[in-house]
Amino acid sequence: MFSHSKKTDTLKLTTLLAAIGMVGMASAPAHAADDCIARGDLDQIYCDMDGDLVADAPAADQLVDPDTLVFAYTPVEDPAVYADIWNPFLEHLEKVTGKEVHFFAVQSNSAEVEAMRSGRLHVAGFSTGPTPFAVNLAGAVPFALMGADDGRFGYTLQLYTRTDSGIDTVADLKGKRVAHTSPTSNSGNLAPRALLPGQGIVPEQDYEVVYSG
Structure with missing residues (x-):
């Protein structure tokens, strides 16, 4: 998203x-x-x-x-x-x-x-x-x-950019600097490393990873 x-x-x-x-x-x-x-x-x-x-x-x-x-x-x-x-x-x-x-x-x-x-x-x-x-x-x-009253639980993976960044798709991350949260975070680091290659983008290879803490 x-x-x-x-x-x-x-x-x-x-x-x-x-x-x-x-x-x-x-x-x-x-x-x-x-x-x-x-x-x-x-x-x-x-x-x-x-x-x-x-x-x-x-x-x-x-x-x-x-x-x-x-x-x-x-x-x-x-x-x-x-x-x-x-x-x-x-x-x-x-x-x-x-x-x-x-x-x-x-x-x-x-x-x-x-x-x-x-x-x-x-x-x-x-x-x-x-x-x-x-x-x-x-x-x-x-x-x-944790879960919701209707039984839902899990993750949402969201990418935030400036409106004027020119980044509108996952492919647009190539060549950029992207903030992950911390090395041990599943949702903030391990998950994108596992999931983004399936979208054609490999962290560290296609974009520079910086940690926001």
Whole structure:
């Protein structure tokens, strides 16, 4: 989908899909590194004995019970806006858990993953690209995804250019500088690298990629 705006030429890919991850709150890994025989791509502090590709839950004596739960959503330009949007969800969590729940505004995908890995973040919404990193590095367990009331979910890939840019089709991107969001973003980088070649345009080869962050 092409849309012209007054902004500089950018490739902006938006997503309606987000994986929600929860990590087992533990004071120590469920399995020591030297006694785990099934880990796959998980970090060495985790184990996957049941083969479901996510970290096993900590043993009962390793679980912690924080007084306050911390929730974060994928980094956005104006975190304060999302803090308001998520208020009903946070209030629901408080009701069902009996705990205070705070919203934590993250500045980057890597910061969100690290916050969960370190135990400072308990429940989070990750965008699709960083989800494998959250699973493998932070022990996150995806259990839900966003959708609309009518059952729709998924991505829309949109390209934004200035009205006077002369870019009206995907082919017109050739020879241009195009902004992707970040290297780990699925919708903002990995998806166009996978899909645009089918439209006859190969990122890095046919146009210069710059990252907008």
